[in-house]
Amino acid sequence: MTERLLDLPEVRAEFKVVDSQTVSEWADAHRILSPLSSAEPGPWRNIRTPYLVGVMDSYTDEYIEDITFMASSQVGKSECLLNIIGYIMDKDPAPTLAVLPREPDAKGFSRNRIKPMIGATPALSRHTKCDPEDLPALEYRLDRMTFFLCGANSPADLASRPIKNLLMDEIDKMPLFTGREADPISLAGERQKTFWNKKRYKSSTPTTADGYINEHYNMSDRRKYFVPCPYCGEYQVLTFASIKIPEDERDADKIIAERLAWYECSECAGKINDIQKIQMVSNGQWIQEGASIDKDGVVTGARESRHAGFWINSLYSPWLTFSDVIGKFLRAKNDTKSLMNFVNSWLGEIWEEKVEENTPETLREHVYTYAKATVPEGALVLTAGVDVQKDHFYSTVRAWGYDGETWLVEANKVESWQLIRFLAMEQKFPKVSSGESLPVRLTCIDSGYRTDEVYSFAREFRDKVKAIKGEETLSAGRYYAASKIDTNARTGTLMKSSLMIYRLNTSAYKDQLARSMGHKNPIRWAMYKDVEKAYLDQITSEYKILIRDRKTGIAKEVWRLKKGHRANHFLDCDIYARAAADMIHALNIRKETQEQYIDEQRRLIAKRKAAQSRNKSWIGNQEGNWLNR
Numbered sequence: 001m002t003e004r005l006l007d008l009p010e011v012r013a014e015f016k017v018v019d020s021q022t023v024s025e026w027a028d029a030h031r032i033l034s035p036l037s038s039a040e041p042g043p044w045r046n047i048r049t050p051y052l053v054g055v056m057d058s059y060t061d062e063y064i065e066d067i068t069f070m071a072s073s074q075v076g077k078s079e080c081l082l083n084i085i086g087y088i089m090d091k092d093p094a095p096t097l098a099v100l101p102r103e104p105d106a107k108g109f110s111r112n113r114i115k116p117m118i119g120a121t122p123a124l125s126r127h128t129k130c131d132p133e134d135l136p137a138l139e140y141r142l143d144r145m146t147f148f149l150c151g152a153n154s155p156a157d158l159a160s161r162p163i164k165n166l167l168m169d170e171i172d173k174m175p176l177f178t179g180r181e182a183d184p185i186s187l188a189g190e191r192q193k194t195f196w197n198k199k200r201y202k203s204s205t206p207t208t209a210d211g212y213i214n215e216h217y218n219m220s221d222r223r224k225y226f227v228p229c230p231y232c233g234e235y236q237v238l239t240f241a242s243i244k245i246p247e248d249e250r251d252a253d254k255i256i257a258e259r260l261a262w263y264e265c266s267e268c269a270g271k272i273n274d275i276q277k278i279q280m281v282s283n284g285q286w287i288q289e290g291a292s293i294d295k296d297g298v299v300t301g302a303r304e305s306r307h308a309g310f311w312i313n314s315l316y317s318p319w320l321t322f323s324d325v326i327g328k329f330l331r332a333k334n335d336t337k338s339l340m341n342f343v344n345s346w347l348g349e350i351w352e353e354k355v356e357e358n359t360p361e362t363l364r365e366h367v368y369t370y371a372k373a374t375v376p377e378g379a380l381v382l383t384a385g386v387d388v389q390k391d392h393f394y395s396t397v398r399a400w401g402y403d404g405e406t407w408l409v410e411a412n413k414v415e416s417w418q419l420i421r422f423l424a425m426e427q428k429f430p431k432v433s434s435g436e437s438l439p440v441r442l443t444c445i446d447s448g449y450r451t452d453e454v455y456s457f458a459r460e461f462r463d464k465v466k467a468i469k470g471e472e473t474l475s476a477g478r479y480y481a482a483s484k485i486d487t488n489a490r491t492g493t494l495m496k497s498s499l500m501i502y503r504l505n506t507s508a509y510k511d512q513l514a515r516s517m518g519h520k521n522p523i524r525w526a527m528y529k530d531v532e533k534a535y536l537d538q539i540t541s542e543y544k545i546l547i548r549d550r551k552t553g554i555a556k557e558v559w560r561l562k563k564g565h566r567a568n569h570f571l572d573c574d575i576y577a578r579a580a581a582d583m584i585h586a587l588n589i590r591k592e593t594q595e596q597y598i599d600e601q602r603r604l605i606a607k608r609k610a611a612q613s614r615n616k617s618w619i620g621n622q623e624g625n626w627l628n629r
Contacts, residue, residue: 023056026091026123027083034120037113041120044083047282049076051225051316052083054286058308059084059199066307068216069203072314072348077203081169082117084201085147090123093145094164094195099188101173103151107137109169110149114140152184164195172204172211185212206350209560214350220309222289225316227280231270233295235285238277238315240347242266243326256327263315263322274321281316313348352560357543358517360536363527366517372528373410375399375431375438381586382409382429382438385576386420386445387569388454393420394569396535397429397440398577400586406516408527411535411570417457420445424465442584444468444576447501455485459499466583467499468576470506480504480579502579509575510559514544538570 021029024046031044046053052075058064071077088096100106118124118132125132127142140147150157152174166188168174174184185202192198204213226235245261255261263272272280287293291301314320328346332338340351370376379399387394397409409429414420420443428437447454447467458467468480486498516525517539527535542559561568581587 021091022060023083023087024053026087027056030090030121030123031083031086031117032120032122033079034116036116036120038079044079048318049079050282051284051286051312052076052080054223054225055080055310056083056087058310059087059201061308062197063304064306064308065198065200066216066220067199067201068213068220068307068309069201070206070213070217070309070311070348071203072312072317073205073345074314074317074320075312075348076317077205078113078169081167081201081203082113085114085167086117086121086124088165089118089127089142089145089147093142095146095148095162096165096167097148097150097161097163097188097191098167098169099150099152099158099174099184101152101170101175103138103154103157105170106149106151110135110137114149152188158184158188158191161191162194163191164198166192166198166200168200168202170204171202171216172207172213174212183212185216205345206348207344209350209352211350217309217311220307221303221305222309223286223311224289225281225284225310225312226287226293227284227316228295228297229265229267229270230272230276230280231265232268234265234267235287235293235295235297236266238263238313239266240313240315240325240329243315243322244271245323245326250330252327252330255330256321256323259321259323261321261323261326274323277315277322278318281318284316286310311348314346352545358514358540360533360540363517363536363540366525366527367529367531368407368526370407370432370526370528372530373429374528375409375429376407376526377431377433378402378405379407379431379438380589381581381584382440383577383580383584383586384423384440384443385573385578385580386414386423386443387572387576388446388449389569390449391415394573395420395423396570396573396577397423398574398581399429399438400581400589402589404516404587405524406526406581407524408531408535410528411532411573413534417453420457421461425461440464441586442466442580444502444504444580444583446470446572446576455499462499466502466580468502468504468579470504470572470575478505479508479582502583504575504579506575507557507559509578510542510544510571513571513574513578534567535570537565538567539574541565541568541571 027044028046033041033044035041040048055067055069058067069077069080085096085098088094098106098109100109115132115135118128118135127144128135128140129143138149148157148161148163152158152168152171168185168188171185189200192200202213202216204211206213208214224237226237228235242264243261244264245255249255249260259274263277264270265272283297285293285297285299287299288302288305290303291299293299315322315325325346329342332342343349343351368376375382376399378401380402381400382397383400384395384397393414394412395414396411399407399409401407414423424440424443426439428439430437441464443465445454445458445465445467447458447469454467458465481503482500483503484494484498485501486495487493542561542565544557544559578587
């Protein structure tokens with residue numbers, strides 16, 4: 001009797017009975033795919049795309065507040081969003097806003113996807129008193145809720161009404177900012193403040209590392225869909241690198257037509273075909289980053305998060321074969337624009353074009369037989385670079401010869417300012433084949449951290465130490481620029497005796513270093529025998545990529561840390577030592593002008609010593625006296 005009473009609409013409305021049905025269960029029971037918008041019209045079946053179940057059901061998980069779905073095309077991403085919209089209209093009515101990149105996109109989604117879904121699904125059409133086609137394009141007034149749509153380029157629409165549910169599709173095509181407002185995702189999210197049980201759903205095909213979807217996925221628990229191998233049972237993520245084709249076959253049309261590709265298990269190298277893939281996907285599970293799953297399907301290490309993130313690529317799609325995917329790649333690989341589309345829309349990955357990259361293995365050819373802390377013959381001058389950390393330092397010393405030749409003399413982790421002082425001012429390094437020893441001619445030390453200490457050190461030893469600050473770029477292609485920092489407390493003007501800060505164009509110096517390390521470079525870039533692994537890892541911790549603007553397609557080159565690398569201290573040190581060599585004109589010493597260079601350096605040193613001697617008088621030694629103002 002109680003169950004029959006609860007089924008009455010007026011009773012359910014009065015007591016707000018919560019339905020325990022999940023989105024995927026609702027879709028399986030009620031959703032009808034319209035022939036107007038689907039290539040496979042008829043009842044929705046979860047078994048067709050089992051990986052979407054976890055994404056859909058995260059909406060009905062009370063603990064989860066944010067849902068981010070980064071996916072390639074051809075995996076049912078739009079249908080997943082439509083099922084969530086249908087569930088809200090039928091089972092969880094509340095003010096809801098769907099945001100598309102532009103208003104025409106919102107109108108098109110309303111006309112071509114949502115209205116056909118309502119018209120084909122009785123569980124939804126019962127909530128409107130008119131023909132679904134007669135609903136306004138951007139505002140549906142249903143019997144228990146209002147459903148809004150808008151474009152992300154309209155600040156007024158994003159900020160005009162309170163909502164419980166925010167649904168955003170193709171967020172990587174949205175503008176970075178909306179006028180003078182915040183970005184559209186943040187702006188629309190402000191409308192949810194009054195709802196304790198709010199939900200935010202964001203989906204998109206990725207573009208670049210700077211895209212919204214990559215940013216929000218990285219803030220989530222980062223789930224991926226693991227499937228079991230039909231041979232060994234090991235769970236794994238399907239990756240493009242594991243698709244195999246006959247060794248001598250590169251004809252894309254033939255590969256697709258004859259289905260010549262297969263998938264190779266990452267554990268047992270079993271040969272998996274497209275039919276087996278369907279069974280694998282039906283037995284798959286979403287696993288968070290940091291968690292693991294064994295061959296029995298037991299998950300360990302999972303953690304609770306209110307932000308569920310999902311990533312999947314087109315290899316899982318029931319509408320694509322392995323041959324379709326590799327065939328698409330073969331057609332796109334020689335054209336940058338087509339390849340970018342393949343990486344984004346088929347692999348579901350961000351686009352990064354590698355321009356320069358070295359690895360510890362490729363640098364092994366630069367290891368020579370001389371020992372650490374010794375100077376090979378041919379070296380003329382030494383410079384050092386120091387990277388400052390909270391309670392220690394990293395330092396490198398490099399020797400420079402004619403025509404750009406350079407040798408690593410030492411790379412160390414240093415514990416105190418006293419040792420940095422010894423390195424910069426007192427230490428001498430013996431040459432390999434003679435009794436001569438060389439001191440460090442100039443040291444560049446980073447002032448971005450423990451700034452006051454660095455400034456004090458540079459003031460004390462200003463003839464042999466330069467305080468530097470890295471910048472991505474400087475105008476007009478300059479490698480470095482110097483500026484004074486000390487001002488007269490009374491007049492506010494810069495003091496003649498001010499400390500100079502050298503701003504380095506780090507990108508330009510990294511370009512220069514990468515060319516030096518390149519295996520095709522005829523100029524020697526050398527390291528001592530038994531060079532430390534930490535040095536090799538850190539000197540190769542970054543690579544150069546092309547980042548393309550998602551609207552204009554214009555690319556710019558940037559240096560980024562490689563995945564899995566966190567430390568780049570020795571790379572910074574090498575950049576600083578190279579800048580020091582640049583400051584004393586040691587990068588371009590020609591063999592025929594070697595003696596002239598040495599004479600010039602001797603004259604400069606004598607000149608500085610003479611200036612120091614003059615400044616010992618009481619007048620010159622008073623840095624703040626009126627004679628120096």
